[in-house]
Amino acid sequence: MWRAWVALWTGTEHPRSLALVRILLGAVILMEFLEIWRLDLVVPLFGVADVGGMSDALTRANTPLYYQAFPGTVRSAVALHAVISVAALSFLGGYFTRTSALVLLLGWAQFAQILPAADRGIDTLCRDVLWIFTVAPAGACWSFDALWKTGDFRGDDSHVVCWPRKLILVQLIAIYFLAGVQKTGIHWYPMGHFASLYFILQDPAIARFDFAFTARQPWFFFTQVGSAVTILFQDTYPLVLLWGYYRRTADRPGWLRGLSNRWRFELLWILTGAVFHLLLAASMELGIFPWAMLALYPAWISPDLLGRWLPRIGG
């Protein structure tokens, strides 16, 4: 069993899938912090109350390290935002990729401690994934690191370890499954008439538009279908591991293995997830949530397949 575990995390592959996740996630994170600047919210969100911020960092017991080291001034607030933004840009471009990921992770964590109320689940997810990038060779392709090392922005096609991409997939599976099992609200289930999505859309803090019309049929029925599909999709998400295992052991017998391999069952979960996020982006004010989740999806695409899809820039 141990040997199988070791084998699972051993091996190499082309770095293009990992690099694509880095680029997309880096772009989403950079856009997020530029949005704070565009909305003129740098000082309100990063600053302490004395200088016009919303944070009580200097008056509560557990003052974040950042404000232990630096004074609670406007300049400190702007500086932390600038460090995070530059690290996000550097991470996106693959410039000192691992170091950029580490600086981004630690700076962002300080921001989360400065104003915990402004930190949402998707911020935590991004930081969880940045952990992986602090040690992953994500700068081996489509990066300034690759340009520096090989003379080509695309890298030299050297293979890198495959475990970081697998860990990102584990994280994706964990978030969907855990989100499913932690849905304890009765309205996700038949006893609550699968009305969760309907009620969420009636929340003016969340809804992008006025969804009062969903009280009428057939719209209410569609929201019920949406709730049911969401809970079914999330609770069963770990099945993608089984479908993936079946594909790797296609030469073995079994009717379910045959069926799964013929119909590519895992695509059903992956595509449902993608559609789910696009619908969320269209209907709710969830900020980067759908886009950051979708940024992780290239981890599902094997580097060889991605190379065939992107022949010109695939290297």
Add this chain to the structure above:
Amino acid sequence: MTRRDHVRAALIAIALLAHGVYALPLPRAVTDTMLHEDWRQRDILRWQGWLASAGISLSVPQLEGIVVRGSAVSGGLHKTLKRPLKPLFTLTQSDQAWGLFAAATRKPERVVVEVRRGGPSTPWEPVLRRLDPCCTWREDQFRYRRIRGVWDGNKDRAKAAYDPFVDWVARNAFADFPDAERVRVHLEQSRSVYPWDEPDPEVKIRHRRQRSRSSL
């Protein structure tokens, strides 16, 4: 397989175990006070009904006792398991507790900002009311998820950042409405009902705060 492969696999196992501990969906401790929130009481009654239909007869106080004691054990256990890893997870603000819309609220809230341009007899004028076309002042900022996170929440007490948030709102309002003398911020809490139920017209005003131009 090389020694390096074994070390890597061992480190990944440790990392996954650490995150697995944080991912355990163990309920947090529920106190007596928390238990008396409306939605928890409704859940208790529902559970009582379901258990009764399965032949298990429990009174509400008995069920409440089980919830308080059971959640204290599970919450305490989770805290103990997380303790060795806490410094690292705190430093990086990492977690694996994904309660994404764990329960849809039936008491949604919208933030409302009003200004008063004259003395006490002058009526309040709403300038921002989320998703109301009448009042869209600085809507881009208010609908931004991080700002929503500061005021949104169904707890009885406002979040620590709520009062500084009101100060920020007031400063901006006084700048944008030079004739405004006072600014008032509150949350309007309504109740969502099933489409086949009678609409509930009651709106509860929560966390109302007021600032005067001279106070800022």
